[in-house]
Amino acid sequence: MSYQRTDNGPQTTILLQGTLDAKTAPEHRPLVDALVAEKRQDITLDMGGLRQLDSTGVGVIVSLYKRVTADGGLVKIINVQGQPLAMFRLLRLDRVFHI
Amino acid sequence: MSSHVVCLHLPGLLIYRDLVLAVVAEVCGTKVSSAGEHLQAGRGPHDFQFEIVSAVSEAFNNVALHGSSGGVVPQLEIELLSAQDFIVIHMKDTGQSFDPMLLDAPRLRAMPELPESGMGLFIITSFMDEVEYRPGVPNVLRMLKRRPDASLGSNTPEFNERNDHQ
Numbered sequence: 048m049s050y051q052r053t054d055n056g057p058q059t060t061i062l063l064q065g066t067l068d069a070k071t072a073p074e075h076r077p078l079v080d081a082l083v084a085e086k087r088q089d090i091t092l093d094m095g096g097l098r099q100l101d102s103t104g105v106g107v108i109v110s111l112y113k114r115v116t117a118d119g120g121l122v123k124i125i126n127v128q129g130q131p132l133a134m135f136r137l138l139r140l141d142r143v144f145h146i
Numbered sequence: 147m148s149s150h151v152v153c154l155h156l157p158g159l160l161i162y163r164d165l166v167l168a169v170v171a172e173v174c175g176t177k178v179s180s181a182g183e184h185l186q187a188g189r190g191p192h193d194f195q196f197e198i199v200s201a202v203s204e205a206f207n208n209v210a211l212h213g214s215s216g217g218v219v220p221q222l223e224i225e226l227l228s229a230q231d232f233i234v235i236h237m238k239d240t241g242q243s244f245d246p247m248l249l250d251a252p253r254l255r256a257m258p259e260l261p262e263s264g265m266g267l268f269i270i271t272s273f274m275d276e277v278e279y280r281p282g283v284p285n286v287l288r289m290l291k292r293r294p295d296a297s298l299g300s301n302t303p304e305f306n307e308r309n310d311h312q
Contacts, residue, residue: 066164068163068203068207069160069163069207069210070160070163070164099164099199099203101207102204102207102263102265102266102269103207103263105261105262106261106262106263109260109261109262110262113262129192129196130196130200133193133196133197133273134200134269137200137269137273138265139259140260143259143260
């Protein structure tokens with residue numbers, strides 16, 4: 048599994064590792080569904096261990112963001128670097144997530 | 147630095163994605179590491195590498211996810227030419243073609259905020275300096291990116307017969 052989930056009271060931290068792309072996205076979509084179903088309202092994606100991100104992976108992150116914020120929740124992203132940061136900047140996600 | 151060419155021939159399957167991107171990163175990174183940092187405003191020394199890897203990643207996805215027809219796995223040939231001032235990549239595939247008009251810039255500029263899909267061609271055209279596509283057997287996608295320290299007006303190879311249909 049290319050992520051690690053830690054719940055601490057109302058806060059959830061997802062540590063992403065390796066790649067989030069067309070190949071691994073199917074592993075992550077059930078996580079998004081679970082976080083939304085459980086109505087987790089304070090979610091942090093720690094991308095410090097993520098080295099590859101493609102448009103399919105971006106779709107997973109944006110889907111999580113839209114669904115959680117639509118329910119009044121908050122999604123924060125920290126430690127974006129390398130190739131994923133280049134993708135965030137191009138798609139202007141750095142502004143959305145205040146990176 | 148003399149130019150060199152790296153070729154890959156492989157099925158258009160996602161299981162080969164990491165292999166392709168590792169090779170592309172290696173080819174792109176060679177000169178970055180040997181020539182030192184080429185920092186521009188807001189950019190790091192490895193952005194050149196990240197941007198090409200991202201573009202090839204999306205192009206590979208297009209073949210692997212959308213190129214299959216009738217259960218037949220498309221075959222893919224990737225040629226990377228690394229030269230002093232640029233890198234040019236030809237990707238030839240036997241899968242289903244896409245409409246070259248989809249590369250139309252105004253349409254891509256209309257990318258909605260927070261998109262969940264349909265970003266691939268936008269990423270390719272944004273990160274590369276030149277992008278051309280010829281549908282056929284095989285389909286040929288040519289992508290060129292000039293190195294950050296490339297001399298202005300340097301000659302770059304065109305989309306010529308050598309890389310046309312075979």
